[in-house]
Amino acid sequence: MPKNILVVMREIWDTRNLAGEVLNESGAPRFNTFDTMVEPEDLNALEMALKLRDAHNAPVTVVSLGDSIRVDVLRESLYRGADAAFRLQSAREKTLDALARASLLSGAVERKGPFDLILIGVDVPEGENSQVGSHLASLLGIPQVTYVEDIESAEDNVLVARRAIEGGTQSVRVQMPALLTVGVALTQDDPRTPRSARARLKLQHKKTAIPVLTASELEVSPPDLEPVVELRGHEAVPLHEIHTVHIDGDDEGSLRDMFDQLQKERVI
Numbered sequence: 001m002p003k004n005i006l007v008v009m010r011e012i013w014d015t016r017n018l019a020g021e022v023l024n025e026s027g028a029p030r031f032n033t034f035d036t037m038v039e040p041e042d043l044n045a046l047e048m049a050l051k052l053r054d055a056h057n058a059p060v061t062v063v064s065l066g067d068s069i070r071v072d073v074l075r076e077s078l079y080r081g082a083d084a085a086f087r088l089q090s091a092r093e094k095t096l097d098a099l100a101r102a103s104l105l106s107g108a109v110e111r112k113g114p115f116d117l118i119l120i121g122v123d124v125p126e127g128e129n130s131q132v133g134s135h136l137a138s139l140l141g142i143p144q145v146t147y148v149e150d151i152e153s154a155e156d157n158v159l160v161a162r163r164a165i166e167g168g169t170q171s172v173r174v175q176m177p178a179l180l181t182v183g184v185a186l187t188q189d190d191p192r193t194p195r196s197a198r199a200r201l202k203l204q205h206k207k208t209a210i211p212v213l214t215a216s217e218l219e220v221s222p223p224d225l226e227p228v229v230e231l232r233g234h235e236a237v238p239l240h241e242i243h244t245v246h247i248d249g250d251d252e253g254s255l256r257d258m259f260d261q262l263q264k265e266r267v268i
Contacts, residue, residue: 005049008121009042010038044194046060046194048180048192063087119182120180133181161174
């Protein structure tokens with residue numbers, strides 16, 4: 001069973017209800033007009049960790065990188081039941097790529113650990129490449145299980161996880177310490193569906209001091225924070241204009257014309 005659990009939490013731009021011009025003249029997003037939110041998959045990972053804590057009395061620590069923009073993901077995690085939190089900071093935060101972020105997290109794990117189980121959401125917003133978890137597991141020299149839907153058992157130093165694959169699921173056995181990347185919960189009865197914040201914990205942690213660790217304190221060398229993948233720009237997907245035609249279902253000629261047009265366009 002796990003004895004010490006770490007969950008990586010991130011604040012991301014909320015792109016669910018964007019409208020109007022979302023890119024400026026240079027092709028960069030107009031982030032000052034965006035809201036933010038807690039990365040949904042990270043909330044799923046937190047819920048999985050809290051369930052393990054409830055079952056095995058293993059403390060859950062949460063970590064995030066950088067100052068809050070609009071949502072304090074660490075405090076939100078404490079409100080849901082996390083036992084401890086700390087923040088990482090780097091002067092190069094805005095230019096860090098997935099590997100550099102993993103380097104900072106690796107330094108934090110070695111400084112604040114040991115952790116025998118690390119969880120992170122599968123859909124990493126840094127380029128949506130889901131690579132931070134893989135890089136982190138590689139840097140730490142521990143196994144990784146991806147697309148985890150549930151933890152079936154955790155006994156001694158062995159964990160059995162159910163992961164999603166095309167057309168179904170599979171159960172895998174992994175030795176801890178290990179890293180799990182957790183996918184999104186699509187239904188309300190999904191075991192990863194996050195619990196709500198609790199009023200008692202909000203009162204308890206409203207002013208809880210959250211420790212900060214810098215890259216220099218973690219002894220992460222500047223070359224390790226240099227991006228190896230550079231973002232060159234953004235390009236919006238052109239809007240697809242859909243034309244609608246009203247067909248009178250009682251007009252045989254209109255129906256015949258519709259079928260002829262569909263056959264011409266090879267729809268049918």
